Amino acid sequence: MSKPKIAIFDFACCEGCQLQIVNLEEEILDLLGAADVVEWREAMSEKSDEYDIAIIEGSITRPEDEERLKKIRSRAKVLIALGACATIGGVNKLKNKFELDEVKECVYGKDAGKPHLDTALTKAADEVVTVDFKIHGCPIDRKEFTYIVRSLLLGKTPEIPDYPICVECKAKGNPCLWEYGQVCLGPIIRAGCGARCPSSGFRCFGCRGYVSNPNVDAAKDVIEKYNLSVDDLKTKMVLFGSTQEPTL
Amino acid sequence: MSKNLNIHVEHVTRVEGHGNILVNAKDGKVEKVQWQVPEAPRFFEAMVRGRSYEDIQTIVSRICGICSITHSLASTKAVENALGLEVSEQADKVRVLMHYSEQLQSHVLHVGYLAAPDFFGAPSVVPLVAKAKDVVLAVIRLHRLANEWSDLIAGRTTHPVTLIPGGLTKTPTEKQFRELQEKLKNSMADLTAVAEAVLSVAGNIPDFTRKTEYVSLKQDTPPTYTFYHGDITSDQYDGTVKINDWKTVANEYVNDQSTAKWTKWHMDSYAVGALARFNNNAELLCDPAKGVAKLFGLEKGNCNPFMNTVAQIVESVHVVQESIKLIDELLTKGLKTETVKSSPKAGKASGCVEAPRGILFHEYEFDKNGNCVAADICIPTNQNHANIQKDFEKFVPEIIDEGEDAVRLKLEMLVRSYDPCISCSTHMLDVQFV
DSSP: OOOOEEEEEEOBSOSHHHHHHHTTTHHHHHHHHHSEEEEETTTBSOOOSOOSEEEEESBBOSHHHHHHHHHHHHHOSEEEEESHHHHTOGGGGGGGGSOHHHHHHHHHGGGTTOGGGOOOOOBOGGGTSOOSEEEOBTTBOHHHHHHHHHHHHTTOOOOOOOSBHHHHHHHTTOOOGGGGTOOOOTTTBBOOSOSHHHHTTOOOOOTTOBOSSOOHHHHHHHHHHTTOOHHHHHHHHTTTTOSSOOOO | OOOOEEEEESSOSSSBSOOEEEEEEETTEEEEEEEEOOOOOOOHHHHTTTOBTTTHHHHHGGGOSSSHHHHHHHHHHHHHHHHTOOOOHHHHHHHHHHHHHHHHHHHHIIIIIIIHHHHTTOSBHHHHHHHOHHHHHHHHHHHHHHHHHHHHHHSSSSSOSSEETTEESOOOOHHHHHHHHHHHHHTHHHHHHHHHHHHHTGGGSOOOOOOOEEEEEEBTTTTBOOSSSSEEEETTEEEEEOGGGTHHHHOOEEOSSOOOEEOOSSSSOEEOSHHHHHHHHGGGSOHHHHHHHHHTTOOTTOOOGGGHHHHHHHHHHHHHHHHHHHHHHHHHHOOOOOOOOOOOOOEEEEEEEEETTEEEEEEEEEOTTSBEEEEEEEOHHHHHHHHHHHHHHHHHHHHGGGOHHHHHHHHHHHHHHTOOBHHHHTTSOOOOOO
16 A cells, blocks of 8 residues: 655644754654655645645645636645644734734735735634644644544544643643633633643633633633633633634 | 755745745856745734733734743833833742743744754754753753743743733742752753754854844943843944834834845844844853853854854853842842733833844833723844845855755745744735745
8 A cells, every 4th residue: 555645734833833843852753653754845845736644734825826726725634733823813813803904004005005015814724625634723733643643544534632721731730821810712622732821820811712612610710719700811811713703 | 966956845844834935046146046935924913902012012912922921021021111010020030030030941942843853954953852862851841841930930831921011910938949959950951962963963064144234222230241131232323223123223114125124223224132132232141151152163253044043042042041140149139029000091112122133122102091092013033034035135145056855955944044934924015926
């Protein structure tokens, strides 16, 4: 059997998730043993139009990028969204809170009307095409990346956590950051990162997106307990642009 | 050899972000040479408006995956300057150590994975495994060490989480610092191996020079080869310019022939990055780093942009050596647990640090509730674009006889030598398409 062909494509993003793949170091060579990486612009000069698995990094912010993504989808058997920009829109979605013309003028001034500076509402990959698997996080966790890709190469369906960060944070024995006056999104955000940020003393800011059924009532109880308003929570919840609007 | 060239490289590979090269020549006469940037604009300055000063770092860190620590430090310094927050001596030193980890990570990534394949005539680092396995393994070990180092101090490899206005959420323990220091001492053998491997193919580094201006930070008290503190200087300027006055250095302008927003100070264009820092501060390097520079014949005043990659190797040695010393200083004083408190205030200020690829400016204005009302960010790659264009204009006529393939490869190598971070630069870059 020939090796499955993998291609990696980037859209609007910081390319930090691709960097996590580079950060796998020698493990990339193992991956290269099990699959053919046929296109990866950031690391290789080779290019190709034939692939089985397409990995998409970045959010979609221009009409021409929607077309490019649709073309990639039509060629790939499996499409994976890599990182918050592709899975939920990421910080790029903050732009959608403003009028687009005003956003362009704010950054480019009198040149804002030039065609190559055009921008549309930021979309996550699944707002444009069907996405088969999502590798969450900003950036992604390299172990989770390896696990998901390995599962797919073995023909298995990877299991992606659908319980909140608090589960992992409690298991690590971290003191709750709400006790230190931080508005932490742990109660409603999808686990799988090992509660990395709260473990370093920094609030969860939601880069892995909401769990599929966030316990909003419990989140409200937490807010009340710490004498904060729903608005305090909402200002933190928009940072990574989950496709779910704040519904508290 | 044909004197007609028609080169159009769409999306230069092995650089961070998307860039195009366009060259047209007829009968040995260059008609058009252009460096273009088609990356999707991302509008960070607009997006941070309305966000709390506490969330600025979390957002702008995402400008760049490779230099996220640098963007986080520059923005946090700007926030602290705007709100009048003081940082303790210990937190300041730990931050410098965090910053050094990113210099090593980014430099090793660029030298080993992105630039070196050109010197060895390979399309990527993968075929190099067969050609020079020991060196590739040394690169991998160094890159992993730099990442573990960032992880330890910044809480994550990419997009730090320990950095908050006024200080840090967490500082490593004495034991963790000692272990890191041991690893840094042991890494010198790998750094030497990488330097020697690049030296063995240094004959493939193109011999091209163009006099230009070099802009970087400069720190006089105490005299330091600085990435983090100090004011702005250049090799064409005797004094220094205060960070808050960075716009008098960048002088962003729209060019007549192209609408690209470029920067210039005393000359037509200026360069930033490892070579600029070296040209302004080389005498302040530690001895082992000076030794590496000497091996390559790299001296102050070097105007060959391809030598930027060599300057990165020199700096890699320097940051490892300085970090070993810095850990001693921290531990001799004794680590303290520090609590950081900040409160909102109106204010406007800038923050500046050296990204691995050159000097970086962030500026923010906050209202009395600490919410951002305006932002301005000036990225190193953006400051290098005009310089790359000017290099192209001088370089192409010099190599036109070598044929299309050689010209294409050398121009790609030239772009890569600047270690461009195009995702970063496009939030305010303006390029004409033909």
